Amino acid sequence: MSKKRLVFAGTFLVALGALFIPIEGKAPAATGPTAKASALDLSGFSSAPPGAPLDLLFIHHSVGGQLLTDPGPEKEKASCVYEAHPNGGGLRRKLTEQGYRVHEASYGSEIGEDTDLFHWAPKFRDKMDKVLRVSLNDEVLPEGEVNRIVVFKSCYPNNRFRGEGTAPGNPAGPELTVWNAKAALTSLLPELAKRKDTLFVYLTAPANVLKRSTEPAWKWTAKRILGKPTDEEIAQRQADLARSFNNWVKSPEGWLNGYPEKNVVVFDYYDVLTNRGESNFSLHGSLGNTDNHPSSEGNEKTADELVPFINRAVRRAGLVP
Template sequence: MKQKNTILTIIIFVLAVLLAGSRYLSPTPQTQALSDEVEPYLGPMMGDASPPSEPVKLVFIHHSCGDNWLDDDNGNLGDQLGANNYYVSDTYYDWGPDSIGSNTDIGHWWTWFRGTNSYTYTQALYDTTNKHASYTRPMAEPGGENKIIMFKSCYPNSELRGDPTEAPPPIDSNPLRGQGVGANHTVANAKGIYIDLLNYFESHQDKLFVVITAPPVQDSTWADNARDFNTWLVEEWLDGYSYSNVVVFDFYNVLTDPDNHHRFRDGSVEYINDQGGNTLYYHSGGDNHPTAAGNQKATGEFVPLLNYYYNRWKSGGACQALSGASITGPANGYTNTLYAFTAGYTPSDASTPITYTWTPSPTAGSGAVVSYTWATTGTKNITLTAENCGGSATQPHTITIKIKGHYNIYLPLILKNYAPPANGGLVRPSYLVYQGAFTYPTGDDWAYSARALAYYPDGDPGSLYATGHDQNDSVGEMTIPEPVISDNFDDLPQAAILRPLADITGGWKGNCTYNDDCQYREVDGLAYLPNVAKIAWNLNDWYNV
């Protein structure tokens, strides 16, 4: 029978010593000692991006860039929408009453939805089955009105003038109202137009209105203004709008760089808009019409996002606004070390999708889980902005970064004022100083354990790898809390589990073949090998004599 031990505490003999190369104790950035791979965290699955179960009628107001995006030999948006159960119609130049289809600049949207003849224009829009671009409708016309209204201005609308910080004027005095691109085409005036449109959208909850931002141009003169305006549309325009029937797709952003995105990913909306520049990336020479490659990228990002927006809208109910955001992550760290941070929000039933924007841009990751590393020491600031259909919430976080170097640690056993003689010598009790104790993690798996221990030096004060219950011979990792000197067991701090108990021998502990009398094998030795950053182990054959 294996020997049964009493409840174990670790008695720590400690002297503050200097150790080079230590690192903040955090299970996320540590070198992998039990496995070479870690399963990535993909974030919570919060939304439904499946296509509608029945055909849904959609109409798209556009000009040449939208035509290319829809065409099956360019962006292929029309066919992809059809494959997702949308019955697509579209309008072009000269369409509709008063040839309203010819007018698609930002100022013209006021004419469509808020002007004197808006009822005439919008009713024709809701009823139309017009098809201009080249795409295939894979289903019969389902009848009824168009339920999804997409509208997009062409690329000249990205040349927004003026001061982007200027306040939007009241709609009655907005000189862009009903007008095309010209001297009054400023950021402030464009914001004023979109703010006023919400009055119409709020009164038409039976429609899903999808704003497609104007594509970028190659000229950088007003490119920063275009970025400011389109970011405002995505992140601020709908603050305080309590319904889910208005959404934005940042077509502009998707076309500015391969690494800029506006898409539905891992259960939430991912919005990355700080990679590359603010001008058209997908171009061919001097033409500002996006290339097929850019349009196809936009198609791949837009269609699942539209599915999600549609499902959210159809689920009904008012938008549940965010009330707060949170960041989970370390408060201390070391240079040139990757640390993970996880976003959270309140209330837990806030409407999704949640868009997460991290400042500064993360070193790695996106969405709810990102990672940062810093090359310099000091206090580093991270800001998270979480946003949904009802508004946004911001949360700061600070982390103090130190250079890897010399820090006090606690070791299981350390010598005090001892210099061994040339011919060797014994370790005597007078060389040691008692600094207290702490307890193992709770649970039966950790009882009758500690046959083997290994000190892992990464962090301050490091951690311990240890065997668990002697009938299992598994190995796990635990923290080293600061020990306490006390006669009361309940006063002792308890180690926390960093890595759960697992078989690190790859099954060898059950392979008892070395000795004919062997009954089982035991993990009776552990050591950390810094040159390979791994935990080494050894087994012995246990047998009765």
């Protein structure tokens, strides 16, 4: 094609794009399915403090560290272990007030380094004894003391599914499909069942925000003409798959269906950040809902719900009367 024709084609696409591109390039509102699933009902158990000191470990990266710490100017004492952060949710303080002794494992430590969905089964299979001894990263609890509660989560990239995949899925991945993710969590349960005296609290990965498209008009238009998905459409599809997967994770008819023990529970962090199905994207992102890290408001809301949830779960698991 001649240079003149290329210039004309590019000009035509840009002009045509002006007819379709959302005003000011803003991404459209989430419109995918937001069907909710019922979660395990813990309402029959008291939400009061446990009444006995319990050691609790949270395995996390940046989002979890910010959820734990108090809001304030950023002050980091170890990688993603904060003394304060603008996105702080105050969870550590609120748990401590209930009588829990809170410990952390994050980036750079043996237990905290790998936290994607495909890492959990190998980590708990091969390093469970070390998990239960963590005080802070690679530091260990005094002899004879163990973590009775282990809270663990993956981060928001684990909600960027590439498709449904094929049943029954591969627990090792590596492609992040819904079926591979289901297989990974299913392969984890036999390891958790070996520790009936330990409560495992899985937090679903936090939702991604719906970001403004940065695609040039000509590229967006070309994709529309060729029938290829735009960046926004890819993000919407990922968010819809994330809703479907996390519904399965928390549903008694999903991940834990047939699991005979009472030492595993799911807290739906994803659902909290999406305002319980108002969207399939986070509505509590930081920096004006442009950053995937949840804001202080979103984290404080999460902490307020998570503390009584854990109080009920420890009673269900038989850790306290």
